[in-house]
Amino acid sequence: MNQSNSPQKPQKIRIILGSLFLLCGCTFLLDFLFLSDAFDKHAVYQWENWPGFYAIFGFVACLLLVLISKYILRPLVKRDEDYYE
């Protein structure tokens, strides 16, 4: 883990991380409710009905976003701060 992003208070960080993981787990499990007929997703596309579709989409989208900007875009466009001077 790199230095500039290091957390200040490990205890608080652990609580925040724990609650985030818990929230992710809960929403993921709740999504299985839609498999029953009692809940309707009003889905237009059938893949919206797959349990966890939005979770996986969001996760993968963000991974792609970060990795593409870090490893493809940044090497192409990064310049020194005084580049235009």
Next chain:
Amino acid sequence: MNNSIPPQFILLVGALLIPLFKGKLKLGYMLALPAFAFYHYLQMPEGIYWTFQLLDFELIFGRVDRLSLIFVNIFTVITFIAVIYNIHVRNDLEYFAGFLYAGCAIGMVLAGDLITLFIFWEMLTVGAVLLILARRSDTSMGAAIRYLLVHIVGGLILLSGIVLHFKEFGSTEFGHIGLNNLSSYLIFIGFGLNCAWPILHAWLPDAYPEASIGGVIFMATFTTKGAVYALMRGFPGEPSLLWIGMAMATFPMFYALIENDLRKVLSYSLINQVGFMVVGIGIGTSLSLNGASAHAYCHILYKALLFMSVGAVIHQTGKIKATELGGLFRSMPFTAICCMIGAASISAFPLFNGFVSKSMILSATAEGHYTIIWLALLFASAGALHYVGIKVPFFAFFSHDSGIRVKEAPINMRIAMGMIAFLCIFIGIFPQQTLYKLLPFASETTYELFTFAHIMSQGMLLTFSALAFTLLLLFGLYPIQIRSINIDVDWFYRKGGRFFYSFFNRSLNGINTLTHRILITGVTAHICHMAKEGPAKAMIFLLTPYWNLVGNSPQEQAVKRKNLHLQSEKGAFPIGITACLSVLLLGILFFF
């Protein structure tokens, strides 16, 4: 019967009188202006009025319908709050520019014909340029000039489109235009430049981070959203807008993620959010157009809130780079909370206003079965949380402790931020009672926002995006913020401008030097030399045989030659010799 005063004239005329007031009276006056404009906005009945005949053209200053009203509403609201935010500024020019800008934006939205639209459209640029210059730094000076040049080009394209349009249809009425011929394409591109379409967008992240901290709130509100309005009026349902909007919604995220200047991050995110609106216009159903105008309304609020909170950070610390900030939460808790409310709104958390409007556009996209666009917008929704929703508050207020200890932002800034934060949440919780009442297009069915499924899917999308952020940060994969800039399309005119300059410097100045060498120092000098020495040489040539015949010694001949040279240089020949030479010349001319 319409008894109201045009709100744009309240602001424009009011702007001119600002320097007359001093102290508290000035403050009261400046708050009264947008309040008075808002009062008259409420009085305006729908219809067409305030028309003037100019030569053969009818100028319409008041085309009032639901589409223009929603924009007038948010423009006056934001002007009022921006004045509160700016109270500490002691610069009449900045206030003047702000009111000019706001008045023109409202005038443009209410314009019923293309000429009035164009006049206000161009005056918008003046307001913006003044607000960039108000920062009073060398970099802002450069940015202001680039902004002006780019918008002049855009304005000329629009103007040529309007002229051609008038030539073809004989009317300057501004209604549905639709893409069908050259004039409409030119108007389309003119609108698109102000809308920051991809490739035409570079002026935005170039100029906004250089504007004054209060001025950028006006800028983030009027120019792009004015263009959104114009597109919605002129080109609803134009299919190419779907793809343009998709590109706008996606590509800026990659830039924003690796950008160090937080106001630049917000500028890129502005393009990304306008992309949603452009997609909404491209679909062209009543749901999508309502979604686009609702999104413009909400976006103006939360983007202003975000710019205000980072503006407060600049005001207190003098810094804006992610690398130089961090850990400000303890010093500026109120600003931090406002920033997070703005971040939650732009990320479209349920119960915040972004959710209200973004959902409408996403639903309209899905209903129209634009699958690729829908997936791209979903990607942009997830990404928005990442590159701005988390990034801006995280690097400014949390992350590592930068050691900066400052006071909380001034009270006026806090009041302004608090007001917008309240609006973001209030609209987010009660959209039916607030925003949905303002929507321009009638719809048979009311839009069901708070369904369990809807909240669940959005919640899941966002929590797992946050999870991705956290894991990437924990594993050190998140791109570290470094001191650097990222080149964009503006490279072509910033570096290209220099190339243009040096190319013409070398080529034109080269030709200049060469011409100087040949004509001035070459030919002219020779002619001069000939005029000076020619007569003497000619006479020496003629007289030497005579002198020899007469029997002059070489010494006497040398003295005579020297005298002739001297006389020739001074042009002082005896009259006899001059007359003799003239006769010789005339003789030559006569025979040849």
